[in-house]
Amino acid sequence: MALDRDFYKRLEDILGPENVSDDPVVTESYSFPIRKKTMPEKVTYIPRFEAVTLPSNTREVQAIVKLCNQQKVQYKASSTGWLYCDPVAPNCIKIDLRRMNRILEINEKGMYAAVEPYVIGAQLQSELMKRGLTCNQCGAGANCSVMPLASHVGLGHMSQSGSYTERNMLAVEWVTGDGEIVKLGSLGSHGDWFCGDGPGPSLRGIIRGNSTPLAGLGVFTAGAVKIYHWPGPAVFPVEGVCPQYRHPEMPPNFMIRYLSFKDIDVTIDAVKRVGEAEIGFTLMGFNAAMMASNIATDNQEDLDYLAKFASQVQGPGFLLIIVGNSANDFAYKKGALEEIMKETDAMSLKDVEDPVMGAGFLWRFVRITGSIRETSRATGWGGGTVGGSDVFPLMTRYILHTSNLKQQLIDQGLIMDDYIHPFIQSIEHGHTGHGEILIRYNPAGPDHIMKVQGMLSREANKTAIRGRFGVPHHVWSDALHDMYGPEAHNYHILLRKIKKNFDPNEASESSNYITAKE
Amino acid sequence: MALQDYREDMELCNKCNICKFIPLEKVAGYQPVNVCPSISRYNFHAYSGGGRMGIGVAMLENRLEYTDKLLDIIYNCQMCGACDVSCKYAMDMEVIEPIYETRIKAVEEGHTNPALDKVIGSLRKQGTMVPGARSKRGEWAAGLKVKDYTKEKVDVIYQVGCLTSYNKDMWKLAKATVKLLQKAGVDVGIAGNNETCCGGRAYQMGYKEDFLNQAKQNMAMIKKSGAKTLVTSCADGYQAFKVLYDKYELRGDLEVVHITEYLDRIIKEGNLKPKKKVGMTVTYHDPCYLGRLGEPWIHWQGKEVPGHIRVFEPYKEFRRGTYGVYEPPRDVIKSIPGLKMVEMVRIKEYAWCCGAGGGVNESNPEFSLWTADERIKEAEATGAEAIVTACPWCEQNFVKAIKETGSKLKVYDVVELVERAV
Numbered sequence: 054m055a056l057d058r059d060f061y062k063r064l065e066d067i068l069g070p071e072n073v074s075d076d077p078v079v080t081e082s083y084s085f086p087i088r089k090k091t092m093p094e095k096v097t098y099i100p101r102f103e104a105v106t107l108p109s110n111t112r113e114v115q116a117i118v119k120l121c122n123q124q125k126v127q128y129k130a131s132s133t134g135w136l137y138c139d140p141v142a143p144n145c146i147k148i149d150l151r152r153m154n155r156i157l158e159i160n161e162k163g164m165y166a167a168v169e170p171y172v173i174g175a176q177l178q179s180e181l182m183k184r185g186l187t188c189n190q191c192g193a194g195a196n197c198s199v200m201p202l203a204s205h206v207g208l209g210h211m212s213q214s215g216s217y218t219e220r221n222m223l224a225v226e227w228v229t230g231d232g233e234i235v236k237l238g239s240l241g242s243h244g245d246w247f248c249g250d251g252p253g254p255s256l257r258g259i260i261r262g263n264s265t266p267l268a269g270l271g272v273f274t275a276g277a278v279k280i281y282h283w284p285g286p287a288v289f290p291v292e293g294v295c296p297q298y299r300h301p302e303m304p305p306n307f308m309i310r311y312l313s314f315k316d317i318d319v320t321i322d323a324v325k326r327v328g329e330a331e332i333g334f335t336l337m338g339f340n341a342a343m344m345a346s347n348i349a350t351d352n353q354e355d356l357d358y359l360a361k362f363a364s365q366v367q368g369p370g371f372l373l374i375i376v377g378n379s380a381n382d383f384a385y386k387k388g389a390l391e392e393i394m395k396e397t398d399a400m401s402l403k404d405v406e407d408p409v410m411g412a413g414f415l416w417r418f419v420r421i422t423g424s425i426r427e428t429s430r431a432t433g434w435g436g437g438t439v440g441g442s443d444v445f446p447l448m449t450r451y452i453l454h455t456s457n458l459k460q461q462l463i464d465q466g467l468i469m470d471d472y473i474h475p476f477i478q479s480i481e482h483g484h485t486g487h488g489e490i491l492i493r494y495n496p497a498g499p500d501h502i503m504k505v506q507g508m509l510s511r512e513a514n515k516t517a518i519r520g521r522f523g524v525p526h527h528v529w530s531d532a533l534h535d536m537y538g539p540e541a542h543n544y545h546i547l548l549r550k551i552k553k554n555f556d557p558n559e560a561s562e563s564s565n566y567i568t569a570k571e
Numbered sequence: 572m573a574l575q576d577y578r579e580d581m582e583l584c585n586k587c588n589i590c591k592f593i594p595l596e597k598v599a600g601y602q603p604v605n606v607c608p609s610i611s612r613y614n615f616h617a618y619s620g621g622g623r624m625g626i627g628v629a630m631l632e633n634r635l636e637y638t639d640k641l642l643d644i645i646y647n648c649q650m651c652g653a654c655d656v657s658c659k660y661a662m663d664m665e666v667i668e669p670i671y672e673t674r675i676k677a678v679e680e681g682h683t684n685p686a687l688d689k690v691i692g693s694l695r696k697q698g699t700m701v702p703g704a705r706s707k708r709g710e711w712a713a714g715l716k717v718k719d720y721t722k723e724k725v726d727v728i729y730q731v732g733c734l735t736s737y738n739k740d741m742w743k744l745a746k747a748t749v750k751l752l753q754k755a756g757v758d759v760g761i762a763g764n765n766e767t768c769c770g771g772r773a774y775q776m777g778y779k780e781d782f783l784n785q786a787k788q789n790m791a792m793i794k795k796s797g798a799k800t801l802v803t804s805c806a807d808g809y810q811a812f813k814v815l816y817d818k819y820e821l822r823g824d825l826e827v828v829h830i831t832e833y834l835d836r837i838i839k840e841g842n843l844k845p846k847k848k849v850g851m852t853v854t855y856h857d858p859c860y861l862g863r864l865g866e867p868w869i870h871w872q873g874k875e876v877p878g879h880i881r882v883f884e885p886y887k888e889f890r891r892g893t894y895g896v897y898e899p900p901r902d903v904i905k906s907i908p909g910l911k912m913v914e915m916v917r918i919k920e921y922a923w924c925c926g927a928g929g930g931v932n933e934s935n936p937e938f939s940l941w942t943a944d945e946r947i948k949e950a951e952a953t954g955a956e957a958i959v960t961a962c963p964w965c966e967q968n969f970v971k972a973i974k975e976t977g978s979k980l981k982v983y984d985v986v987e988l989v990e991r992a993v
Contacts, residue, residue, distance in 0.1 A: 072614070076640040079615045081629050082622035107614050133588050151614055156601055175598035183600070195595040196588050288599050294893045295594045295920045296660045351889065352663050352882050422595040425587050425661035431880040433583030433664070469879035494879045 056103045056146070060124050064146075067116045068106055072152070075104035083147050084140055102129070102140045102147040109152040111226060111234060111274040117148060118272065118560065119232035127562040130272040132170035132198035138268055141564045148272060156180060157275060158246065165223050167246040167277040174199045175420060177278075179288075187283035187419075189215035194424040202273045206264050206442065206526050208487050210418050212480045213328075213336040215281050217442070218265070220481075222257060223249045223277035230271040230556020246277035259551055262566075263544075264526045269566025270555055284378050289416050296350040300412035306377035308387060309415045311344055311402035312394065313370030317453060320369045321446050323397040327373065328445075328483025330393070332386040335374035335418060336479045341366050342471030343491070344402065347423035348414065352430060359471065367400045369474045374415060431469065431493040434502075441517065441525035445486030449477050451522040452488030458512040459490055467505050468494035487526075529565045574676045575631055577669035581624040583662060583881070590620030590654035590666065593921040603916050603949055606653040608924055608942040617644050620654025620666050627669050630676065637682045645677050646684045647938060650775045650929035651859040656892040656920045663881055663889060667864070674777030686934040687776045694781055698767035704737035709763030711735070711742040717749050718760035720796045725760030727752065727833075728798045730812065732805035733768050734963040740970075741963045747990040748804050748830055754993060755842040757833075759802070762792065769803075771811025771860070776930035786811070786821045793825060804830040804986060806858035806962035807928070809896075810865050817868040829861055831961045831985050835899035838906050845992035848909035853983070854955040855901060855912060856946060856969075857922035858962035863892030892920040900961050900985050907992040913953040915946075923949065925965035932968065943972035947980055957981035959988060 056075055064073045074080070080101035103126070108114045114130070121128045130148035131138030140147070154171035161184055166177055174190030177199045181187050189211040191197050201207040202225065207218030215221070224240035224247065237260070239245050241253025249257045260270060285304045293299040303309075314320040320338070327333050339347075345358035375390060377383020394401070404410050417423045441448060452475040459475070462468045469492070477488040490509065496502040510527070514536065517525050524537050524544075538545025545567065552559075553569040589595065593606045605611040610619035617626060626644065629635045648670065655667035677683070693702035711731070718725050729748060735741040752759045770785030789812075793801065803809045809829045816822035828836075837843045857863075873885050897919045904912050917923045926932070926942025947969060950958040958980055960966055969982045 074615060074640075076638070078626060078635055078638065078641045078644055079617045081635060082615070082617035082619075082625045084625075105615060135585075135587060149614075149616070172601075173592065173604070175592070175595045176601050176604055179598050180601050194587070194589075195598070196592060289596075291596050294895075294897065295597075295656055296891055297893050298594075298596055350891075352880050353886055356880065356882065416596060420596055420598075422660070425585075425589065429583075429585045429587065430662050433585050433662075433881075495877075495881075 056126070057124065060120070060126060061104065063120055064104065064106055064117065067113055067120070068108060072107040072109070073104060077101065079105055083149070100140050100143055102145055103143070105147040105149055107149050107152050111228065114148065114272050114274050115228050115232050115234055118228050118230070121146065121560045122231050122558045125558070127560055129268050129562040131268055132200065133173060133196060135193060135197065141562070145562050150272075153274065159184065159280075160247070161186065163247045164280050165247055165277045166280050167224070167275060168200055169275050170198050170200050170273065172199050173197060178420065181280055182283055182285065183287045185283055186280045187211070188278050188280050189217070189221055190421050192421065192424060195421045199278060200273065200276045201278055202260065202265055202276055205267070208442070208478065208480070210335045210337055210421055211281070212478060212487070213333040213482060216481050218261060219257075221279045222261070223247060223279060225249070225260065225273060225277070226275040227260060228272045228274055230561040231558055240277075259555075262548060263524050263528065266563070267529055267565035269561055269563025270552065271561050282378065284376060289420070291416065298413070300409065300416050303408050303412045303415065306380060306383035307415060308375040308383075309405055309411045309418070310373050310390070311339075311370060311405040312373060312399040313366035313368055313402070314397055314399060315368050317369050317449060319397050320371065321449055323393060323399060324371065324445060324479050325483050326393045326397070327390070328479055330386075330389040331482050332375055332389050333373055333479070333482065334376040336371055337418070338369070338371040338477035338479070340370070340472060340474035340476065343427045343476065344372070344405070346427040346430065347417055348410070349426065355430070362402060362404070363472055365400070365402050365404075372418065374418065428491065432495045434494065434496045440487060440489035440527065441523055442480065442485055442487045443523050445477070445479050445483050447522060448486040448488040451516065451520065452477055452490060454516045454520060455490055455509075455513045458509060459492060462492070462505060462508070467501065468492045531568055531570065534567050572668065572672065574627060574669060574672040577665055577672060578628065578631060580664040580666075581627045581669050583664040584621050584624040586621055588619075588621065589661065590658045592657060593917055594657055594660045597921060599916065603923070606657055606917065606921055606923065608651065608926060608938070608945070609648045611945075612938055612941055613647065618647065620658060620670070623648070623670050623673065624666070627673050630673065637677070637680070642677065642682055642684065645674055646687070646930060646934050648929055649859070649924045649926060649931050649942065651924035652864045652892065653859070653921060653924065656863050659889055659891040665889070671774070675779045678777035678779070683777075684930065684934045687930045690930070690933050691773060691776070691778050691781055694768055694773055694785070699737055700733040700768055700772045701737040706737060706739070707764050708736045708766055709761070711745045712749070712761060712763060715746060715749055717753070718758075719763050720760030720798055721762050721765050721792060723760065725796070725798055726758040726800065727760070728793060728796065728801045729759050729761050730769065730801055730803045730808055731761060731766060732803060732808045732963065734967065735805060736766065738963070738967065741967070744804060744963060744984050744986055747986045751834065751843060751986065751989060751993060752802070755837040757837070760798070765792070769808045769811035771807040771815060772930070774811070774815055775807070775928060782815065783819065786816050786819065790816065790821050790823070790825075794823070799824070800826040800828060802828050802830055802833050804961075804984070805964070806861035806865065807964060810860035813865065814868045829865070829896055829899070829961065831861075831900035831903055832896060834903050834985070834989055838903060843993060845907045845989055847992045849907050849988055849991050850909040851957060852911040852913060852955045853904065853957045853959045853988070854915050854950050854953045855904060856915070856925065856950070856958050856960040856965060857897060857919055858960060858965050859922065859924050859928060861961055862895040862897055862922055863920045865896045866890050866892055866894045895920060903985055903989060904959060907988055910988065913955050915949045915953055917949065925960070925968045927964040927968040932964070939968060940972050940975060943968040944976055947972050947976065947978050951978060951980055955980070957983050959983045959985055961985050
């Protein structure tokens with residue numbers, strides 16, 4: 054369906070001709086129809102957007118959104134974009150926020166940074182580190198937008214001490230579905246970014262939901278994130294040439310360990326103890342396979358490390374980074390950890406203890422550069438769609454239940470055997486937790502992918518609902534909300550009302566959120 | 572290998588966008604963080620490494636026609652290989668190779684760029700990538716007592732290259748190279764008027780057949796001479812002789828050395844001694860085809876092992892830019908008394924391109940200079956008085972950009988600085 058030429062001309066008037074294109078070569082690159090063989094037969098071809106736009110500021114975004122509302126064309130915005138920003142139906146244009154890439158403010162005293170959507174985690178983190186500060190980046194990687202609304206829930210490697218979106222998202226500038234500019238929190242009162250809950254209007258819960266609207270409720274054009282103290286180097290020393298980087302030294306008052314335990318109950322106990330002692334900067338319940346992927350510079354090396362690491366762990370485990378704000382603080386934290394390790398019979402992975410290898414692990418986990426290695430390098434097809442956030446032990450149990458299915462898939466040869474331990478992480482020193490099942494497999498054909506992803510999702514949903522584990526984070530789309538809603542106080546009805554109120558014309562394409570349909 | 576042979580590599584792209592940025596471990600501030608000139612200038616995803624993977628697959632599936640826009644995207648890329656390095660921090664897939672093959676496919680199917688056709692016309696007619704060249708190729712050597720290796724035996728061949736031979740402003744570089752080698756006692760010779768283009772830039776532009784013709788001509792002449800070592804002072808020439816000739820199994824056992832490597836060697840051996848003080852602060856620009864793309868070719872034959880992780884039998888080592896020529900030019904610069912070197916942010920394997928490669932210099936001078944200007948600004952930010960490089964194409968583009976912008980920065984080749992110091 055070709056766009057009306059007048060509509061296209063008006064887009065050009067808003068943005069300048071060089072910042073809008075409906076050329077098939079341009080729209081093709083946003084449609085992600087590659088990996089065709091992995092798609093089920095009926096969706097071998099994902100439609101292209103009708104046009105792609107490149108606004109440079111909020112006013113331009115607003116003008117595009119208003120035009121779309123007038124002309125009954127849908128739009129879908131994304132920043133760095135990954136997975137859920139692809140087109141799903143005709144009559145939809147893309148708002149690529151790539152040109153909105155400024156750090157608006159770093160407020161060292163107020164401990165916040167205001168950013169536009171295309172500022173990536175690595176950019177903000179590196180600027181902050183020069184100032185003795187850091188931020189929680191999303192776990193998908195430093196290549197992703199640092200704006201908390203852009204990421205899925207905002208969980209990252211620093212969530213143990215730096216929490217997630219709900220806590221880190223401060224004031225927000227939002228172009229609603231029908232084109233109003235709304236400034237939330239303190240920004241809505243006197244133009245500062247320091248607080249999401251006032252003194253201006255607090256609508257954080259509205260725009261966040263259980264996860265985020267995933268481009269389905271207008272466009273978030275700027276936001277502020279909470280920032281944290283960083284007692285490490287302003288620039289982390291990295292030597293050598295990519296990807297054979299060397300990290301010559303562990304910074305003073307830093308320590309990294311990968312600890313494994315004899316079973317999941319002891320693991321949960323250890324996580325609780327680390328949380329109670331508040332000694333963890335990072336606590337991520339990776340399995341040995343993820344540790345291997347993180348360090349390995351290619352797939353063969355990955356397998357070699359996996360074989361090595363697998364023999365050095367006794368069961369489930371977690372990666373722990375300890376950071377001392379002073380020598381005394383570090384000594385306390387280290388001492389506390391030693392006690393916990395003794396009490397829980399923890400086994401420490403030797404390669405991580407090595408000061409040089411350890412420094413490499415530390416930097417890759419702090420900067421979050423290994424996520425693509427961990428999820429996509431095997432076959433380009435990162436798997437692992439289930440997971441939620443609730444109290445840590447509950448989430449652990451949920452993931453363990455679902456893990457049985459993972460073992461079945463391994464037994465059938467449908468996915469890689471990476472020693473099965475699920476991925477769990479602790480948030481806010483164990484206050485809450487998050488779990489996922491990460492899988493790697495070769496999507497050899499449509500049947501294969503449907504079998505693996507379909508079964509995993511079905512079983513995860515069944516487990517979540519029957520086991521009363523709450524609404525997981527992979528719940529998006531009408532179908533899933535309609536399935537979970539009746540099990541959770543009919544929240545889906547309220548969510549639809551939000552959608553209707555803030556996007557009355559349904560201009561903001563929302564198949565990954567919820568539509569207004571009854 | 573043709574485009575279809577890279578289908579699986581292209582399909583591995585998961586649109587993570589790291590091809591747009593310098594390796595994330597090395598990001599040390601808000602800017603500069605971009606690594607790809609094409610996406611940085613044109614912004615639409617189609618211009619990025621990842622976007623080009625999607626386009627490659629679409630071309631194989633005949634979902635895209637050769638339109639002006641497709642050709643605009645195909646030819647507006649310096650083929651600098653930065654996307655390839657950044658991607659391969661994490662992934663086991665080829666990026667720059669399918670981008671080459673996309674161009675080759677376009678050329679083979681008759682969809683060329685008129686500006687590049689003109690250059691190739693000159694190559695076919697005059698054996699040079701400098702159209703309209705009026706002087707004779709060997710004229711720069713007038714008055715120099717240098718052997719002609721097509722007539723007498725030499726140990727080392729100096730391949731001067733098209734730009735240095737035909738651009739009078741660059742003759743100083745060729746002369747200095749010969750003088751330095753002779754001073755160090757190297758038995759060096761040139762081909763003079765018989766020298767012909769290496770073909771490397773033709774390959775970058777997608778004209779594979781023309782490249783192969785040049786390669787065969789060159790290797791026939793070199794084999795006849797009996798020389799075992801070839802030195803170039805052009806990064807494109809270096810990569811052509813060392814990497815591309817090897818890729819197409821034409822190089823044999825010829826040792827190919829860039830002049831900065833050779834100078835580094837003879838300085839360390841004590842055969843050349845930079846003694847005079849050159850009081851200046853400089854920054855070094857890594858030419859793409861000497862640095863990340865100068866990494867040796869890795870011959871491999873085998874197959875992918877079926878399974879849930881992409882591994883190969885026998886083991887396949889991907890070229891990731893790790894083993895390019897990075898330290899020799901730096902060591903040479905550091906050997907010059909009084910010279911202080913400061914580094915830019917984007918260096919070595921993730922250096923920002925000068926803008927002159929891939930035919931962009933000829934097909935889109937505005938984009939070429941925009942790219943050079945970005946680099947000039949980065950160099951200026953170091954506080955250096957001069958940007959030093961090791962390729963005449965980089966030097967020429969920087970000089971043009973400086974002239975346009977009115978920058979005070981000076982431009983030198985490493986060889987020129989050594990000449991001053993010796």
